[in-house]
Amino acid sequence: MAQEPLAQVLRHLPIPKDPDLLVGIDTSDDAGVYRLSDDCAVVSTLDFFPPIVDDPFTFGRIAAANALSDVYAMGGKPRLALNIVCFPKELPLSVLHEIMSGSLDKLKEADVLLVGGHTVEDTTVKYGLSVTGFVRPGRMITNAGARPGDALILTKPLGTGIIASALKAERIAYEDAEAAITSMERLNKAAAETMIEALASACTDITGFGLIGHTMEVAKASNVNIVLLSEAVPVFPGALKLAEKKANRPRTISQNMGFLRPDVMTGKIAPAMETLLYDPQTSGGLLISIAGDRLERLLELLRAQGINGAIVGHCVEREGAWRIKVE
Numbered sequence: 001m002a003q004e005p006l007a008q009v010l011r012h013l014p015i016p017k018d019p020d021l022l023v024g025i026d027t028s029d030d031a032g033v034y035r036l037s038d039d040c041a042v043v044s045t046l047d048f049f050p051p052i053v054d055d056p057f058t059f060g061r062i063a064a065a066n067a068l069s070d071v072y073a074m075g076g077k078p079r080l081a082l083n084i085v086c087f088p089k090e091l092p093l094s095v096l097h098e099i100m101s102g103s104l105d106k107l108k109e110a111d112v113l114l115v116g117g118h119t120v121e122d123t124t125v126k127y128g129l130s131v132t133g134f135v136r137p138g139r140m141i142t143n144a145g146a147r148p149g150d151a152l153i154l155t156k157p158l159g160t161g162i163i164a165s166a167l168k169a170e171r172i173a174y175e176d177a178e179a180a181i182t183s184m185e186r187l188n189k190a191a192a193e194t195m196i197e198a199l200a201s202a203c204t205d206i207t208g209f210g211l212i213g214h215t216m217e218v219a220k221a222s223n224v225n226i227v228l229l230s231e232a233v234p235v236f237p238g239a240l241k242l243a244e245k246k247a248n249r250p251r252t253i254s255q256n257m258g259f260l261r262p263d264v265m266t267g268k269i270a271p272a273m274e275t276l277l278y279d280p281q282t283s284g285g286l287l288i289s290i291a292g293d294r295l296e297r298l299l300e301l302l303r304a305q306g307i308n309g310a311i312v313g314h315c316v317e318r319e320g321a322w323r324i325k326v327e
């Protein structure tokens with residue numbers, strides 16, 4: 001669902017508060033965090049969606065990596081997971097078996113236990129997980145901690161939305177989507193452990209609202225303005241070319257643009273590049289905000305994990321009518 005109608009509904013509901021609820025719904029963060037004791041808080045999140053690739057095993061791997069990511073983005077360690085499944089009775093059960101095998105494969109890699117779930121009959125397949133993790137309250141990394149002067153690091157390229165929709169419409173071959181698919185299957189575990197070690201000030205993962213949408217959440221929750229350097233933003237091979245054609249753009253892109261653009265000041269950049277900044281990502285990378293004197297260490301630690309951290313922007317003092325400036 002788009003950001004705007006959801007925000008409208010939530011605005012008018014009486015959402016309860018609690019002193020031990022460290023991260024609630026109000027800051028649009030990746031997961032909720034509830035303090036059990038001074039040493040331990042629960043991190044709780046849920047994500048599910050229709051197949052993004054044809055192969056059910058691969059879809060299961062991507063869905064699990066995507067659902068786990070919200071716990072990693074909070075600096076937490078995921079531990080338990082519940083399946084959420086919508087499945088048509090016309091489809092062979094072997095498809096569901098493959099989806100869950102793929103998911104279990106990723107959960108095992110993440111050292112997360114599958115403890116249950118719920119399945120309903122539906123006209124189309126949807127799959128995802130609710131994930132529970134843990135974090136020391138003092139080490140939690142929210143989207144509200146970014147400070148002026150921080151650099152912003154992105155750990156995966158953009159373009160999964162556009163590439164997946166082009167693949168579904170058979171406008172590209174599987175090989176052309178392989179880099180994006182491999183990236184969607186990759187856990188944000190190592191990137192998260194690295195940002196914790198490097199003492200990041202804020203973090204979120206890039207998913208359905210695109211780079212601009214999730215950067216906006218950081219800007220608002222942290223009360224800073226953010227400058228994004230479009231030329232420094234990594235994109236998957238072929239994504240820019242695909243973004244040039246309107247037919248390849250998922251509908252979510254224009255929804256994201258409609259909602260976010262009033263707060264974005266955009267310089268002279270190619271329309272295809274601007275499109276990619278709003279492209280909805282599945283299992284996207286972490287966007288890490290980090291103080292300047294810790295930046296080199298973070299990049300070094302990421303490199304040691306085989307992760308290419310791109311410096312895509314920085315935070316500045318809150319000013320003016322804009323929230324994000326794209327250069």
Ligand code: CO
Nearest residue numbers: 030070205207
């Ligand atoms: Co998230």
Ligand code: CO
Nearest residue numbers: 046047070207
């Ligand atoms: Co999420």
Ligand code: CO
Nearest residue numbers: 116117118119
């Ligand atoms: Co049930």
